[in-house]
Amino acid sequence: MSYLRERRRAVGASLKRVVLAVLLLLPPALLASCGGGGGSSSGGGPAPQLPTTPPVALNFIEPPIVKSTSGVASLSLSAVLADGLIPSYVWATGSGFVAPTIEVNPGDQIQLKLFNNLPPAADRLAMGLPDETNVHFHGLTTSPNAPGDDSIDVVEPGGATTYNVLVSSDQPPGAYWYHAHPHGESAYQVGYGMSGAIVIDGIENEVPDVAGLRQQVLIVRQHFTTGVTSRQRSLAARYCGLNRLHGAQRAAFLATLASEPRPEAAAAPVPLTVNGIDSTSVTMGIMPGERQLFRVINASVGRYLDLSVGGENLELVSQDGVPLVDYSGSPASLTVPDIVVPPSGRAEFVVTGQSGAATLSTLAFDSGPVGDPDPAAVVATLINDHGTSSHWRVPFARPHRPRLHPSAYRDPLPPPSVSHTIEFQENSSQTVYMLNGQVYDPLAGPMIVSNSGTVEQWTLLNETDEVHDFHIHQIHFVATSVDGVPVPAAQQHWRDTYNLPPQTHNADGSTTPSSTTVLMDFRDPVIRGTFLFHCHIIDHEDAGMMAKIQVI
DSSP states (O other), X not given: XXXXXXXXXXXXXXXXXXXXXXXXXXXXXXXXXXXXXXXXXXXXXXXXXXXXXXXXXXXXXXXXXXXXXXXXXXXXXXXXXXXXXXEEEEETTTTBTOOOXXXXXXXXXXXXXXXXXXXXXXXTTTOOSOXXXXXXXXXXXXXXXXXXXXXXXXXXXXXXXXXXXXXXXXXXXXXXXXEOOOTTTHHHHHHTTOEEEEEESOHHHHOGGGTTOEEEEEEEEEOOOTTOOOHHHHHHHHHTTGGGOOHHHHHHHHHHHHHSOOOOOOSSOOOEEETTEEGGGOEEEOOTTOEEXXXXXXXXXXXXXXXXXXXXXXXXXEETTEEGGGSTTOOSXXXXXOEEEOTTOEEEEEEEOOSXXXXXXXXXXXXXXXXXXXXXXXXXXXXXXXXXXTTOOOOOOOOXXXXXXXXXXXXXXXXXXXXXXXXXXXXXXXXXXXXTTBOOOTTSOOSEEEOTTEEEEEEEEEOSSSOEEEEEXXXXXXXXXXXXXXXXXGGOOOBSEEEEOOOEEOTTSOEEOEEEEEEEEEOOGGGOEEEEEEESSHHHHHTTOEEEEEEO
């Protein structure tokens, strides 16, 4: 329980912990009774200044770890409404509202038992509170079919399900994550923190330069709190329950949404948290000249991160869970001044300790003329300190050894056999979002049917005045060009999220959509089945910017 005590000291007393204390005394069967604009920031802004009186004590705490034993990582989570409002994962071991990090090796299995103890919504049409839930294992190349990573089906209130997710023996080592994914309710649930990290061990076998480095897992959330009024939060509540509406009832609700004015912009950006702690108060220890591997997971609903550390260069070694070197022809690392991490993306990079305090910050990001603001913000303060075992996860250095089997990620991509165009669209009030003119319907069939064993070229057209964040389940892809300009060869590597720039307004009043070309890899036979692709600005996904794909 030392983790929980430290977390309580870091965050301070709150009503949430009072509810937690009660919940942890109840058996799972009784948990079901608990609870009851716009305008963008300009890009390239300066890094935020250090606090004038930064805290001295280190308070950076990684979540607890569920590590695989004999090839299996096993855990149980309950979805509950804390304070009658805040959806949360309760970990059955007693660490409360802290979703643990799942740490496994390639070839292992994740067994996750999920209990849905969210109270049923009294009025489906009123929306406003979630009641369905599920889990998506983001970034893993694994089966989309139950009991695997099936994020289309949901667990009803009072129900339970067990996910048996087989981690491929070829899964690249790196940072992944799991999170709630019920259509219409994802933004609400993820926005309040229903997510956790997944770490696939062995990155030092791919990138020997990081062997023996201290590895820090930072889960950055754009945390919806009861004291924050935001456009994203209001939209998240508006879409709750949409998954249950079908036919004429669904069409009527979407028509009502389309006729509504654009929701007001947030009075202030939703604050960031790091591992559940207000980012402005997070302090981490790193000694001058020490090199550490930071694993940053952007678990926010829609916040872009443009990461920088005190103006010093960073050594990027992996994005979206896959070491750069795993893509044929890519370097082992890139030396860069900053790293843009879209919502749901991950970045793993080496930070070198400076003499004195420094700031891990996000620079301002331009999300387009009508995008949500992404201003500069502090992510953590780095101070010269060794840290202690209660603050750090220090893995044993493993010897560098090659994999027993070649990775499909390392095999060069063959020429694409099929091309598709996907148009990202929204209505003028930004309340209804579409792909190729279609709003997602959970009862609809797949928009695209693809053949296993092939590579496809997709052209992604953004026909709106804000950025969108393309994501597809089960596979990774490689971006080759943006607006006709080839992506430099050194920057072509595997991704599962990618930023799509807004459209261009021409002098004659016309618009030109941005165009991003990607190579989609369907070669792994394990991914046969039906799964999803969508914008991972999650309120856009909830509002319809999602579709199914079937691989046969």
